[in-house]
Amino acid sequence: MVAPKEFLDFVDNNADAFIQRLGEAVAIKSISGDPACRPEVFKMMNWVAQKFESVGVEVQQVDLGKHIMDGQELQLPNAVLGRIGNDPKLRTVLCYAHADVQPANVSDGWDTDPFTLTIQENGKLVGRGSTDDKGPLLGWLNVLQYHYDNKKPLPVNLRFCFEGMEESGSEGLDELVVRESKPGGWFEGVDCVCISDNYWLNTSTPVLTYGLRGLAYYKLNVSGPARDLHSGVFGRTVHEPMTDLIRLMNTLVDVNGKILIPGVDDMVMAADVEERKLYEALDYSIKDVEQSAGAPIALSDDKVEVLMGRMRMPSLSLHGIEGAFYGSGAKTVIPAKVSGKFSIRLVPPQTPENVLPFVQKHVDSEWAKLGSKNKFELEELHGGKPWVTDINHWNFQAGKAATRAVYNKEPDMTREGGSIPVTLTFAEALGVSVMLLPMGRGDDGAHSTNEKLDRSNFIEGTKLLGTYLYEVAAIAN
Amino acid sequence: MVAPKEFLDFVDNNADAFIQRLGEAVAIKSISGDPACRPEVFKMMNWVAQKFESVGVEVQQVDLGKHIMDGQELQLPNAVLGRIGNDPKLRTVLCYAHADVQPANVSDGWDTDPFTLTIQENGKLVGRGSTDDKGPLLGWLNVLQYHYDNKKPLPVNLRFCFEGMEESGSEGLDELVVRESKPGGWFEGVDCVCISDNYWLNTSTPVLTYGLRGLAYYKLNVSGPARDLHSGVFGRTVHEPMTDLIRLMNTLVDVNGKILIPGVDDMVMAADVEERKLYEALDYSIKDVEQSAGAPIALSDDKVEVLMGRMRMPSLSLHGIEGAFYGSGAKTVIPAKVSGKFSIRLVPPQTPENVLPFVQKHVDSEWAKLGSKNKFELEELHGGKPWVTDINHWNFQAGKAATRAVYNKEPDMTREGGSIPVTLTFAEALGVSVMLLPMGRGDDGAHSTNEKLDRSNFIEGTKLLGTYLYEVAAIAN
Ligand SMILES: [Zn+2]
Ligand SMILES: [Zn+2]
Ligand SMILES: [Zn+2]
Ligand SMILES: [Zn+2]
Numbered sequence: 001m002v003a004p005k006e007f008l009d010f011v012d013n014n015a016d017a018f019i020q021r022l023g024e025a026v027a028i029k030s031i032s033g034d035p036a037c038r039p040e041v042f043k044m045m046n047w048v049a050q051k052f053e054s055v056g057v058e059v060q061q062v063d064l065g066k067h068i069m070d071g072q073e074l075q076l077p078n079a080v081l082g083r084i085g086n087d088p089k090l091r092t093v094l095c096y097a098h099a100d101v102q103p104a105n106v107s108d109g110w111d112t113d114p115f116t117l118t119i120q121e122n123g124k125l126v127g128r129g130s131t132d133d134k135g136p137l138l139g140w141l142n143v144l145q146y147h148y149d150n151k152k153p154l155p156v157n158l159r160f161c162f163e164g165m166e167e168s169g170s171e172g173l174d175e176l177v178v179r180e181s182k183p184g185g186w187f188e189g190v191d192c193v194c195i196s197d198n199y200w201l202n203t204s205t206p207v208l209t210y211g212l213r214g215l216a217y218y219k220l221n222v223s224g225p226a227r228d229l230h231s232g233v234f235g236r237t238v239h240e241p242m243t244d245l246i247r248l249m250n251t252l253v254d255v256n257g258k259i260l261i262p263g264v265d266d267m268v269m270a271a272d273v274e275e276r277k278l279y280e281a282l283d284y285s286i287k288d289v290e291q292s293a294g295a296p297i298a299l300s301d302d303k304v305e306v307l308m309g310r311m312r313m314p315s316l317s318l319h320g321i322e323g324a325f326y327g328s329g330a331k332t333v334i335p336a337k338v339s340g341k342f343s344i345r346l347v348p349p350q351t352p353e354n355v356l357p358f359v360q361k362h363v364d365s366e367w368a369k370l371g372s373k374n375k376f377e378l379e380e381l382h383g384g385k386p387w388v389t390d391i392n393h394w395n396f397q398a399g400k401a402a403t404r405a406v407y408n409k410e411p412d413m414t415r416e417g418g419s420i421p422v423t424l425t426f427a428e429a430l431g432v433s434v435m436l437l438p439m440g441r442g443d444d445g446a447h448s449t450n451e452k453l454d455r456s457n458f459i460e461g462t463k464l465l466g467t468y469l470y471e472v473a474a475i476a477n
Numbered sequence: 478m479v480a481p482k483e484f485l486d487f488v489d490n491n492a493d494a495f496i497q498r499l500g501e502a503v504a505i506k507s508i509s510g511d512p513a514c515r516p517e518v519f520k521m522m523n524w525v526a527q528k529f530e531s532v533g534v535e536v537q538q539v540d541l542g543k544h545i546m547d548g549q550e551l552q553l554p555n556a557v558l559g560r561i562g563n564d565p566k567l568r569t570v571l572c573y574a575h576a577d578v579q580p581a582n583v584s585d586g587w588d589t590d591p592f593t594l595t596i597q598e599n600g601k602l603v604g605r606g607s608t609d610d611k612g613p614l615l616g617w618l619n620v621l622q623y624h625y626d627n628k629k630p631l632p633v634n635l636r637f638c639f640e641g642m643e644e645s646g647s648e649g650l651d652e653l654v655v656r657e658s659k660p661g662g663w664f665e666g667v668d669c670v671c672i673s674d675n676y677w678l679n680t681s682t683p684v685l686t687y688g689l690r691g692l693a694y695y696k697l698n699v700s701g702p703a704r705d706l707h708s709g710v711f712g713r714t715v716h717e718p719m720t721d722l723i724r725l726m727n728t729l730v731d732v733n734g735k736i737l738i739p740g741v742d743d744m745v746m747a748a749d750v751e752e753r754k755l756y757e758a759l760d761y762s763i764k765d766v767e768q769s770a771g772a773p774i775a776l777s778d779d780k781v782e783v784l785m786g787r788m789r790m791p792s793l794s795l796h797g798i799e800g801a802f803y804g805s806g807a808k809t810v811i812p813a814k815v816s817g818k819f820s821i822r823l824v825p826p827q828t829p830e831n832v833l834p835f836v837q838k839h840v841d842s843e844w845a846k847l848g849s850k851n852k853f854e855l856e857e858l859h860g861g862k863p864w865v866t867d868i869n870h871w872n873f874q875a876g877k878a879a880t881r882a883v884y885n886k887e888p889d890m891t892r893e894g895g896s897i898p899v900t901l902t903f904a905e906a907l908g909v910s911v912m913l914l915p916m917g918r919g920d921d922g923a924h925s926t927n928e929k930l931d932r933s934n935f936i937e938g939t940k941l942l943g944t945y946l947y948e949v950a951a952i953a954n
Contacts, residue, residue, distance in 0.1 A: 213709060217807040226771020230924070232690060232895020235792030235822045236734040237766050237783050239774045242795040243730055250727035253720055255847045257713040289714050294703020297715045297850040306714050315712030317811050318719040320802030325818060327799065330694040330858040332820055334794050341802060343809055345712045370732045373774040381807040418709025448704070 002405055002474070003467040010146040011466070015459050018142050019125060021051075022458065023117035025099070025134045026127040032077065032100035032168040035069050041077040041164045044099045048162055049080045051141055055148040057082040057160065060186070064165075064172030076172050077164030081186045084144070085157035091472055092157040094190040094430070095465075096422060097137035097197060098166035101129035102447045109449040123455040131453040132446035136196035136439040136461070137162060143466040155473035159187055166197075166422075174425050181429040192395040193426045193434040194468065196461075198416055202442050205283035206407050206464070208399045209436035211311065211415030212423055214346035214386035216355050219322075220248050220363060223337040224374035231332045239372045241338045242324055248376075249340045251366045253316040257299050257309060259344070263358040264314060267350050271308060279307040282412045292442060311415035315345045339379075345417060352383030387424045387434075388415065395433035398471035405471075406464045437468060479882055479951070480944040487623040488943070492936050495619050496602060498528075499935065500594035502576070502611045503604040509554065509577035509645040512546050518554040518641045521576045525639055526557045528618055532625040534559040534637065537663070541642075541649030553649050554641030558663045561621070562634035568949050569634040571667040571907070572942075573899060574614035574674060575643035578606035579924045586926040600932040608930040609923035613673035613916040613938070614639060620943040632950035636664055643674075643899075651902050658906035669872040670903045670911040671945065673938075675893055679919050682760040683884050683941070685876045686913035688788065688892030689900055691823035691863035693832050696799075697725050697840060700814040701851035708809045716849045718815045719801055725853075726817045728843045730793040734776050734786060736821070740835040741791060744827050748785060756784040759889045769919060788892035792822045816856075822894060829860030864901045864911075865892065872910035875948035882948075883941045914945060 011018075030044035031037040049059045064076035077100065085092075104114035112118040117127040125135075140160070147154050161180075165171050180186040200207050222241040229238070251260055259265045271279075286303055290296045300306050309315065322339040325331045344355060360378055367376045390396075391413055403411040416436070427434045439461035445451045488495070507521035508514040526536045541553035554577065562569075581591035589595040594604040602612075617637070624631050638657075642648050657663040677684050699718040706715070728737055736742045748756075763780055767773050777783050786792065799816040802808045821832060837855055844853045867873075868890055880888040893913070904911045916938035922928045 213712075215709075215809070217809070224770075224772050224774045227925070229770060230895060231792065231794040231796070231820060232692075232822060232893070233787070234766075234770060235794050235894060236786035236790055237776060237894075238770050238772075239732065239776060240734075240794060242797070243732055243734075246723060246726045246795055247732060249723045255716065255720055255724060255849050257717075257720075289711075293701075293706060293711060293715050295701050295715075295850075297701045299714060299716060309713035310710070313713055315708065317708040317712050317717060317809070318723055318801075319708070319808060319810055320719070320812065321798055322803055322805060324795075324803070325797030325799075326801070326803035330818065330820070331796060332692070332694070332794070333796055335797065341807065343708060343807070345709060372732050373772075416709070417712060417714075418707060447707070 003463070003470040006150065007146050007466055008463055010150070011142060011459060011462050014145070018138065018462065019119065019455065019458065022125065022130065022135060022138050025138060026117040026129050027115055029115050030100045030164060031103050032165050034103055035072055035074055038074055038077070041100055045078045045080055045164045048099050048137070052080070052082050052144070052160065055141065055144040057084045057144065062176060064176065067171050079164070079173065079176055080160070080162040081180065082160035083158065083186060085154050087157060090155070090157050091191045092159060092189050093469060093472055094159040094161060094187055094193045094426070095140050096161045096193065096195045096426070097140065098133045098163050099137055100164045100167050101132065101134070102167050104128040111450055124452040125455055125458060126450055126452045128451055130451055131440035131444040132451065133166070133197045135453040135458050139196065139439055139458070139462045139465045142462040143469070146466070155470045159190055170422055173422055177422065177425045178429045187430060190430050190432060192432050192472065193430065195420065195423060195434065195436050196439050196465065197420060198436050198438045199440045199444055199446070200438060200442050201282060201284050201412055201414055202288050205409060205412050206403045207412040207414045207438060208396055208403070209414050209416055209438065210391045210396065211388035212386060212419050213417050214351065214384045215343055215419050216346060216352040216383040217343040217381040218359060219379040219381060220245060220340040221337070221377045221379055222374055225334070225336040228336045229334040231334050234334055239374045240334050241374050242335055244370055244372045244374050244376070245321065245338050245340050247370060248363060248366055249318055249342070251362070252318065252342060257315060259314060259316045261358055261362040264344065264355060268313060268347055271312065276304055278413065279304045282307060282414065288442070310417040312347055314347055314350060315417070316342060318342045346386045348386050348388050351385045352380070356380060384419050384421045385424055387427060389427065389434060393433040394475045395435045395472070397475050398468055399435050399437055401471040401475070402464055402468040405467050406460055437464070480940070480947040483627065484623050484943055485940055487627070488619060488936060488939050491622070495615065495939065496596065496932065496935065499602065499607065499612060499615050502615060503594040503606050504592055506592050507577045507641060508580050509642050511580055512549055512551055515551055515554070518577055522555045522557055522641045525576050525614070529557070529559050529621070529637065532618065532621040534561045534621065539653060541653065544648050556641070556650065556653055557637070557639040558657065559637035560635065560663060562631050564634060567633050568668045569636060569666050570946060570949055571636040571638060571664055571670045571903070572617050573638045573670065573672045573903065574617065575610045575640050576614055577641040577644050578609065578611070579644050581605040588927055601929040602932055602935060603927055603929045605928055607928055608917035608921040609928065610643070610674045612930040612935050616673065616916055616935070616939045616942045619939040620946070623943070632947045636667055647899055650899055654899065654902045655906045664907060667907050667909060669909050669949065670907065672897065672900060672911065672913050673916050673942065674897060675913050675915045676917045676921055676923070677915060677919050678759060678761050678889055678891055679765050682886060682889050683880045684889040684891045684915060685873055685880070686891050686893055686915065687868045687873065688865035689863060689896050690894050691827065691829065691861045692820055692896050693823060693829040693860040694820040694858040695836060696856040696858060697722060697817040698814070698854045698856055699851055702811070702813040705813045706811040708811050711811055716851045717811050718851050719812055721847055721849045721851050721853070722798065722815050722817045724847060725840060725843055726795055726819070728839070729795065729819060734792060736791060736793045738835055738839040741821065741832060745790060745824055748789065753781055755890065756781045759784060759891065765919070787894040789824055791824055791827060793819060795819045823863045825863050825865050828862045829857070833857060861896050861898045862901055864904060866904065866911060870910040871952045872912045872949070874952050875945055876912050876914055878948040878952070879941055879945040882944050883937055914941070
């Protein structure tokens with residue numbers, strides 16, 4: 001059962017209208033991280049609710065309560081739940097996307113107003129949220145539009161979970177997902193989940209994503225003097241917290257990315273020949289990573305090593321130091337209390353819980369070696385487990401079949417180096433297969449200036465989402 | 478020739494008036510580092526000029542031109558030059574002080590308004606500039622007041638150099654000093670210089686200061702990616718500038734303050750038994766340094782080691798990192814360009830010029846060892862030479878005699894760990910002995926909250942400055 005040709009034609013014929021509707025969505029400044037924009041996020045969620053209602057979806061906005069941001073108490077944006085279809089003979093697919101966006105100002109370096117969708121001659125649709133994640137969200141709406149306008153039955157039952165806080169930690173969403181996954185909830189009976197909120201590896205080959213790294217974030221707090229000291233008066237008379245901290249931070253990772261905390265890299269089994277072949281097969285080159293980083297700084301000339309470094313190995317990054325001098329110029333301060341920030345991206349079987357003892361033991365032992373009279377403590381900040389799922393599940397077979405049908409290509413099977421925490425929440429709360437089915441390309445610049453979605457990715461991506469639903473319906477259990 | 482008893486009595490009898498006048502000076506918010514306060518600095522210099530004129534000093538305000546601060550062009554505060562006495566049979570003493578102050582806000586943690594001199598019951602005169610450096614500047618005015626009111630001749634010819642930019646790099650002053658030291662200039666014929674702008678080692682023993690450390694300030698610039706990267710996407714795929722920088726910074730100094738750059742510590746001869754005795758003799762304990770640092774973090778339990786660490790050894794402090802994440806919270810950024818800031822406090826024979834090659838060679842060699850594909854450069858920021866002078870000069874003999882006369886104590890002979898760059902300028906431009914004769918105590922908190930000058934230090938300090946002039950006149954060449 002492939003998607004009907006009428007559906008594919010409908011999408012092509014309505015492309016301009018779909019793009020105009022994406023422009024409407026981009027024009028709403030739904031920046032979840034800016035308290036001043038909170039009314040715009042509410043407006044955005046209303047817009048989403050109204051659009052999905054207009055194509056026959058039963059919709060409910062859910063109050064997620066309040067939270068504190070920048071010292072003020074704010075109402076969280078409503079989540080939008082939706083359902084259409086209740087045929088027990090059909091599979092039920094849950095689709096997730098988010099309607100909030102990252103901040104954007106022309107002064108950041110945008111060539112055009114970030115909240116006016118600009119259609120370039122090369123087919124790029126430039127605007128904040130175009131690819132992250134309003135384009136994919138509207139992809140589902142476009143699919144529904146065909147079925148509603150043409151009174152065609154959907155091949156599956158659909159459930160929707162749209163949020164307005166993804167860019168600000170998805171506050172309140174985990175509780176909602178857990179609650180609605182229980183009997184009687186909106187997600188009861190869901191057979192699989194499809195999330196469209198990530199990207200292709202490159203600019204030409206579609207991907208299905210089956211893994212995400214987790215995260216463990218740490219602070220190394222070193223303190224000594226009661227207040228900042230003058231380096232003229234105190235230099236070489238007291239133990240300086242910065243000196244101690246730099247020596248500790250130096251013991252965490254080497255220049256080639258190898259994690260120096262004993263035991264952490266060892267938790268992950270080395271890839272065997274078979275697994276290396278998976279990475280060898282990906283449409284990817286060292287040029288791709290260097291192009292996206294903007295400099296020839298790849299850790300290896302071997303694409304398999306670089307890909308495994310991102311996808312199936314943990315990584316440790318040093319982010320910065322809180323409490324030290326950070327301005328321009330030449331301040332001669334001895335900072336009294338400094339906190340080194342670093343995080344480890346985790347892969348199975350690592351979790352924040354099972355990695356912590358290794359980190360604690362290592363930093364305690366390195367600290368003891370220093371013999372400083374300053375004070376030290378390790379502080380663990382937020383974290384999240386990694387996620388990897390079975391790529392042989394029918395959910396992924398459907399994704400592959402849909403990709404072949406729309407793009408005439410075999411999709412690359414990828415794991416992401418970053419985290420989308422709600423993925424794991426869905427997987428654990430529902431106990432079903434979750435697949436990430438991205439719409440955009442690797443160079444879309446989500447979170448960056450001049451974020452874009454290619455017109456072809458929006459239009460073919462809409463076809464992909466629709467075709468995927470038909471393939472889910474077609475593939476036998 | 479000791480100071481006349483009438484002078485000492487006059488100071489005691491006029492103590493309250495002197496303190497009230499200090500209150501007038503403190504009330505003028507002459508913060509040289511705050512462009513909004515620039516008119517107050519001008520007002521302060523006018524006030525100084527007018528007060529010194531009122532006691533018979535010939536005064537000239539000198540326009541030092543313009544400079545750029547916080548992106549705006551500003552007129553530099555005038556310097557105030559003064560002279561009184563032209564008797565070729567008398568020695569000529571040049572006195573330096575500054576009338577500008579550090580910023581201060583109640584919100585920084587002051588217990589009282591920083592610009593209202595508050596007289597505490599314990600005798601502390603609390604206010605911004607009380608000890609740094611309005612108290613000492615007014616000390617000279619108090620001395621002149623006695624001679625003017627009582628029509629007493631001064632024992633020496635006096636020259637004054639007062640500035641309003643000391644806390645902001647003394648811009649324009651070096652050129653002025655060099656110019657006025659030439660024949661026909663205001664400082665022609667000066668036999669010695671006295672600067673009152675530092676502090677006792679502790680709270681009970683007066684000091685004469687004969688040395689200052691110099692400074693060489695460096696930036697280690699490491700750059701790689703074209704923009705900040707997401708650690709999820711790029712962690713363990715590219716060389717991270719922060720990792721490289723931390724490894725470089727780790728090679729500079731050890732936890733015990735030893736400088737690890739080969740050759741730098743070696744430039745300074747070890748102290749022999751005789752020199753160690755100088756430090757052994759100082760009225761100072763490990764408790765003193767730990768009290769002023771606010772924690773038991775001294776590098777050694779041996780007071781001689783700690784004192785030599787501050788006074789006669791170079792020190793290297795790591796100040797911070799520009800370009801890295803410095804906020805609170807948990808940002809998962811890979812910064813694209815980071816600059817590690819560190820400085821070395823220099824002692825003779827070190828200079829910024831002769832230390833630079835050691836630093837350059839070391840960081841270049843350490844960078845090469847790393848084998849990173851990122852880019853690195855060493856950048857040298859401002860610097861200044863150290864200064865040490867002969868403590869057997871008659872200028873210091875006069876200082877010692879005055880201290881004995883006023884405090885009934887032998888002064889501690891100290892070197893300061895910090896820098897007062899104008900000291901070296903005077904020494905080099907005039908080729909005469911410069912002595913630092915501080916008024917305040919080691920716990921005065923210059924540059925900190927609740928800055929204070931003890932009433933007894935202001936009053937006895939005034940006697941000390943006056944007595945010093947009489948001793949200069951008395952001691953044979
Ligand atoms: Zn997103
Ligand atoms: Zn995003
Ligand atoms: Zn000062
Ligand atoms: Zn000062």
